[in-house]
Amino acid sequence: MRSLLSYKSRLFFGSLLVMLLPLAIMEPIKGFSQGRAAFITSIILAGIAHLLNTKSLSVFSNFPGRKSAVIALPHTFFWFFGMWMAAKFFNLPYTVWFLFMAGCLSLFLCIAYIYYRNKFITTYAYLPYGRAINADQLPNVNWIKLTSPDLPVATNINGIVADLHEPELDHHWQKFLASQTLAGMPVYNIRQVEEFLTGRVKIHHLYENDLGSLLPSPTYVLIKRLADILLILLSCPITLPVMLVTAIAIKLESPGSVLFRQNRVGRGGHEFCIYKFRSMCSDSEKNGAQMAQLGDSRVTRIGHIIRKTRIDELPQFWNILKGDMSLIGPRPEQKIFVDRFIQEIPFYDYRHIVKPGISGWAQVTQGYAADTEQTQIKIEHDFYYIKHFSFSLDILIFFKTLKTMLTGFGAR
Missing domain, CATH: 3.40.50 (Rossmann fold)
Structure with a gap:
């Protein structure tokens, strides 16, 4: 009960601060020169954004792992930018400086909350x-x-x-x-x-797992599909120039195709052709399929950069538009490895109940798996993702993916 009251009081007093302090600062300076309606709208938008910000951070705290205060930055930007876009879309009067100050206050409160929470074990x-x-x-x-x-x-x-x-x-x-x-x-x-x-679900026997409870929600599957398409189309003005520059750099560095094509196993165990920017030498699989290792000599100089920043995955946007993949989900593996892991790892093929993704829970928490033992752990992370298949977990993975792109965590 104490934690519930703490959450409610934090929500109430934090919302009052975010809505009223910018007003107290701006009103003596500008008064209502921008119109009373602009201030009223800004107060409402700031309050909604902070409520959503606090609520979603509270939901994220229910997922495993200690939360870094850094996650509050994109988190706060997401909700306040969304309120600004809503005001622009519906042509509502608003004060941009009010929303900016309210966003900074909300960010400070979220960072303080995460720091306070992490102090206690x-x-x-x-x-x-x-x-x-x-x-x-x-x-x-x-x-x-x-x-x-x-x-x-x-x-x-x-x-x-x-x-x-x-x-x-x-x-x-x-x-x-x-x-x-x-x-x-x-x-x-x-x-x-x-x-x-x-953040892992271990399954060794049928009686340990409620298989029916792990079936993903059909409603959210549809919502996720529509969101994937929308986000890819909206990102095109940024991603297309990046892809063009990457393609030119790969072509100038080494001979061979710009794109790397390979069959992977997707939802329901069906194979599909995955597309990536080529990050290795053109004859990287002359000795057969093999997993990338740390410091792999087959990786080119450009390849090191695009693998670390995950730019090599951008051509998979086409796989997503085709319906083979999603932005977030378990990473697809080659058929030769899938066949082997099915024999060695219990319930391995159950991960194919959802579409594979460019990024996933295993990638942002564990990194790259190079052998059967590490793959076992990765599968347990995949099972956790399937069991908690939701918008909240996908958003958390999205923010962790941004951090992964900046740090290069898990790249080989």
């Missing part, structure tokens, strides 16, 4: 039985091991974690968990906590 007590025996190895949590059905005195514990299906939990432990639940202490199943802290 959650403390969980765990019962060392079954799958929870190594719970203390999970990240971003302070763990306390319970050897008897009692909580340590004078310790602030935020929850208790146990393998609730473990037969070794005798009636003493069960009575302890029941009494703690009645006292208001949250009790979590280890699988739930593993998923939240790692």
